[in-house]
Amino acid sequence: MRMLISGYFLFSLISISxxxxxxxxxxxxxxxRIIHADRFGKAYHFSWLEAGEHTKWDxxxxxxxxxxxxxDSISIDSRPESDWVNTLLQREDxxxxxxxGRKCNFAGCDRPDxxxxxxNGWYWASTGSRIPSPKKCRYCDWSHTGGLKTNQPDNxxxxxxxxxxxxxxxxxxFYEDGVKWHDVECRHKKPVICQDSDELLDFIFGPEK
Structure with a gap:
């Protein structure tokens, strides 16, 4: 059982760079916290059910x-999870x-790899894990089209x-392409699917015993 604790949170380099x-x-x-779904070893929260369908953020x-x-914002780690998210968005309209998902395009991201x-610069900011390149990722669902009618990501x-x-x-x-991933300017406003963050839960309640 987690116990409530206080202390200083150490932000990761990626979070502040x-x-x-x-x-x-x-x-x-x-x-x-409200949990709307529990699967793939994760607990999920749908912002449109709690904050309202018209509430959006950058x-x-x-x-x-x-x-x-x-x-934290959802990270997708498998084909079944990706398919489930796609079906959810269709069903909930x-x-x-x-x-x-975030592109590493700031100070410290000039590494050759x-x-x-x-x-090669995509990663899940919520977990810090790398996202394979679009050509190699088996669970990624990048669109084949967009505003320029080229494969995503297209900047x-x-x-x-x-x-x-x-x-x-x-x-x-949006582009008559089904439910698909697109790289987007971060300023746009959208709802979000949240998932439990072990890091933040540990920060508040302490590690599980």
Whole structure:
């Protein structure tokens, strides 16, 4: 059983390298967090069922919504989990969501193994684990099309004068392509699927005995 503790949270290098601010969890909110699904060894929370279908955040804000109650934006680790998310969005008629997927495009990301970043720089910010390159990833569901009618990720918005498309959203047939992954500018507003964060739960309640 987890016991409530206090202390200092050590932010990871990745969490602070690109000047974003992530909130610490709230003990009461963590204790009373709402779980909407439990599978694949994870507990999930759907923001549209709790915060309302019209409540949306940018990528950072979506993570902070989840982090308040010891969760974080979803990381997808398998084909069955990816298929389940796709089916969920179709069934719930959700047009798009944020994931915890992020491109390493900030200070410290110039390592050779992360280049080119559009291929090799993707990772799950919520867990720190790498996402295989689009050509090698067996569970990734990158779209074959988008605004430029090319395979995702394509960094379209930057090519058209915007900022780097550094965050992974899942869009529900937006380009008549089914439920698919797209790289998107992180400023856009979307709902989110949260999942339990062992790191944040340990921070609040202590490691499980």
């Amino acid at each position: 690109f000047s974003q601010t992530f909130v610490l969890p709230d003990g009461k909110a963590c204790e009373n 990528w950072e804000g979506a993570r902070n919504y989840c982090r308040k109650f010891c969760m 959700i047009p798009y969501i944020w994931t915890g 992360l280049q080119p970043a559009i291929e 379209r918005e930057m090519k058209q004068g915007g900022k780097d498309e550094a965050c992974i959203g899942i869009l529900n047939n």
